[in-house]
Amino acid sequence: xxxxxxxxxxxxxxxxxxxxxxxxxxxxxxxxxxxxxxxxxxxxxxxxxxxxxxxxxxxxxxxxxxxxxxxxxxxxxxxxxxxxxxxxxxxxxxxxxxxxxxxxxxxxxxxxxxxxxxxxxxxxxxxxxxxxxxxxx
Amino acid sequence: xxxxxxxxxxxxxxxxxxxxxxxxxxxxxxxxxxxxxxxxxxxxxxxxxxxxxxxxxxxxxxxxxxxxxxxxxxxxxxxxxxxxxxxxxxxxxxxxxxxxxxxxxxxxxxxxxxxxxxxxxxxxxxxxxxxxxxxxxxxxxxxxxxxxxxxxxxxxxxxxxxxxxxxx
Numbered sequence: 014x015x016x017x018x019x020x021x022x023x024x025x026x027x028x029x030x031x032x033x034x035x036x037x038x039x040x041x042x043x044x045x046x047x048x049x050x051x052x053x054x055x056x057x058x059x060x061x062x063x064x065x066x067x068x069x070x071x072x073x074x075x076x077x078x079x080x081x082x083x084x085x086x087x088x089x090x091x092x093x094x095x096x097x098x099x100x101x102x103x104x105x106x107x108x109x110x111x112x113x114x115x116x117x118x119x120x121x122x123x124x125x126x127x128x129x130x131x132x133x134x135x136x137x138x139x140x141x142x143x144x145x146x147x148x149x150x
Numbered sequence: 151x152x153x154x155x156x157x158x159x160x161x162x163x164x165x166x167x168x169x170x171x172x173x174x175x176x177x178x179x180x181x182x183x184x185x186x187x188x189x190x191x192x193x194x195x196x197x198x199x200x201x202x203x204x205x206x207x208x209x210x211x212x213x214x215x216x217x218x219x220x221x222x223x224x225x226x227x228x229x230x231x232x233x234x235x236x237x238x239x240x241x242x243x244x245x246x247x248x249x250x251x252x253x254x255x256x257x258x259x260x261x262x263x264x265x266x267x268x269x270x271x272x273x274x275x276x277x278x279x280x281x282x283x284x285x286x287x288x289x290x291x292x293x294x295x296x297x298x299x300x301x302x303x304x305x306x307x308x309x310x311x312x313x314x315x316x317x318x
Contacts, residue, residue: 035192038221039185068192070217071279122210129286130279 014040016047021060023146028056033065036073036123044073045089048080057113058149059084062142064118069126077114077136078105084113110135117145175240176201182232183224191220191237195248198239199309204246207311211287212239212248215305218280219250219259227254227301244313245289245306253300258293259284 014034021027028051036044044061051059059080063069079089082105105111116138119127127133139145176198180187195216199209216237223235236251259281284305285291292304308314 035189037188037217038225039188068213068217070188070214070221071283072221074279122214125210126214126283129283 014043016043018047018051021146023058023149025058025149026056027058027060027146027149028054029060029062029142031062031065035068035070036066036076037068037070038072041070041072041076044076045079048076048083052083057084059114060142060145060149061114061116062118063116063120063123066123067120069123071126071130073126074130074132077116077132081105081111081114081136085111105135110137112137112148112150115139115145115148117142175238178237180235180237183220183228183235184232185221185224185230187224187235188217188220192217194237195239199246202239202241202246202309204307204309205311208246208307208309212246212305212307215284215287215307216248216250218284219303219305222257222259222280223250223252223254223301227252227257241309242306244310245308248305250303250305251296251300253296255299256295257301258295259303260291260293 014032014036017031017033019029019031021029030044030047030051032044034040048059061077061080075090082089114136116127116136118140119138124138127136127138137145137148139148176194178191178194180191183191192213195213196209199212204212220235220237224230224233227233234253236249238249238251240247288305288307290304290306292306294302294304296302
């Protein structure tokens with residue numbers, strides 16, 4: 014999977030991660046690393062552009078959750094932590110929608126994964142990148 | 151008589167003895183499947199299900215279900231080490247059927263409880279969300295233990311997504 018990093022100015026500075034390729038068990042750690050690098054470089058808001066992601070598996074959910082936690086200043090779960098990682102995700106989601114990580118332009122199959130797992134109650138997904146950027150506060 | 155593909159990413163039509171169905175099954179045999187084969191597996195399921203007349207919603211659901219199931223076999227069944235995995239796809243009436251056969255320790259995903267989606271990211275087992283996604287993507291899941299070792303996981307999904315869901 015290819016990941017391109019860009020900066021955008023909205024109401025606050027936003028780091029955009031543009032993904033290209035499948036987000037599955039072989040590539041999700043790459044997204045986590047990109048998130049770590051962005052946060053270490055000072056990113057406080059991340060928008061993930063999913064328009065070029067034709068497939069996302071459940072491993073992708075682990076990566077997205079990890080990024081949300083990093084942006085909230087929390088330690089992300091060990092990606093290989095199995096059910097510990099999932100329990101940690103549950104505790105995060107109980108807190109409701111977070112606003113530091115957003116997604117845009119998800120393809121139908123990817124959006125279906127996000128909806129079927131309830132992730133859309135935790136991370137907002139918008140069709141349009143401009144709308145997503147405008148939504149950051 | 152059955153012919154198998156022993157290569158990677160090669161789908162060979164096979165005839166199932168006694169099936170009474172002239173539609174050929176497609177087989178992908180991976181003697182040492184690893185996570186690096188997931189793309190090959192998804193492509194195989196995509197091509198095969200389209201060839202068998204599945205609509206795009208069915209194709210997407212089968213790709214998801216098989217990817218999640220194969221990931222669990224490789225990651226948890228084989229502990230991340232390469233292991234044999236056979237995948238066959240064919241038509242069964244109005245449905246597309248996919249069979250995954252491995253030689254990993256016995257694991258029946260139907261035994262795993264559903265994650266509570268009011269707490270949507272909770273899973274009690276590693277791969278929990280993979281099992282959940284598999285369940286919501288297909289109409290029926292069957293499992294059997296193989297002798298002397300291994301599992302056969304059967305996933306059945308109606309080829310026409312507008313048709314009424316079959317028995318589960």
